[in-house]
Amino acid sequence: MSIWSSQDVARDSVRRQAAGLDIAQVAEKAAEAARRKRETADDARHVLGHGAVSDLVAVDPHRLAATWSAKHTGWQRIRTLLETTGQTVYEPERDVAGTRWAGEREEFREERLAAAAARRDRVREQRVAVSTQLWLTPAQSAALQRAADRTGLTPQQILARLAARVETGPDGTLSVPAFHPDHP
Structure with missing residues (x-):
C-alpha cells in the first residue's frame, strides 16, 4: 500500500513529464490521458469477481483507473494554466499550485520518514x-540480599551487572566469569 493517493502520483508524474512541453504537446497528453482514463475505467468495471485481479494483471485496475483519471485532471489543469x-x-x-503541492508532498514525506525513524528508535x-x-528460592534471595548489603547496591543492580557479564559458550551454555559487583 502506498502513502500517496492517485492524485499525488498523478500530480508528480504530470508535473515532471510536462516540463518544457508547449500547449499543443500538453493538449496531446491530455487527450491521451482522457483515452486511458476511459479504457482503465472500463477495465476496472469488468474485473472478475468484485475486485479479484486475474493472474495476468499485476496492477489493481481500480487504482490504475483512479491514477489515469487524476492524470487527465492534471494535464487539463496544466493546459488551462498555459x-x-x-x-x-x-x-x-512557475506553476504556483504545482510547486505548493510538491512542497506539501515533500514535507509529508519528511514527516513520515522522521516518524518511522522515531518508531524504530522506540x-x-x-x-x-x-x-x-525473577522468582528466587529463599536461599537464593538471602544470598542476593547479603551481596547487596556488602556492596551497597540494590539486588536489581547486582542482577543487572550479572546479566551484563553473561557469556554464551559454543554449545549454548551460559556462564558468568567471576567479578566484583561494585566495580562496574
Whole structure:
C-alpha cells in the first residue's frame, strides 16, 4: 500500500513529464490521458469477481483507473494554466499550485520518514530495556540480599551487572566469569 493517493502520483508524474512541453504537446497528453482514463475505467468495471485481479494483471485496475483519471485532471489543469498565463512552455517552477503541492508532498514525506525513524528508535529502546520477573528460592534471595548489603547496591543492580557479564559458550551454555559487583 502506498502513502500517496492517485492524485499525488498523478500530480508528480504530470508535473515532471510536462516540463518544457508547449500547449499543443500538453493538449496531446491530455487527450491521451482522457483515452486511458476511459479504457482503465472500463477495465476496472469488468474485473472478475468484485475486485479479484486475474493472474495476468499485476496492477489493481481500480487504482490504475483512479491514477489515469487524476492524470487527465492534471494535464487539463496544466493546459488551462498555459492558456490563462500565456506561457509558451510549461515550467514547473512557475506553476504556483504545482510547486505548493510538491512542497506539501515533500514535507509529508519528511514527516513520515522522521516518524518511522522515531518508531524504530522506540522499538530498539524497548528491545534493550527488558523487564523481567525473577522468582528466587529463599536461599537464593538471602544470598542476593547479603551481596547487596556488602556492596551497597540494590539486588536489581547486582542482577543487572550479572546479566551484563553473561557469556554464551559454543554449545549454548551460559556462564558468568567471576567479578566484583561494585566495580562496574
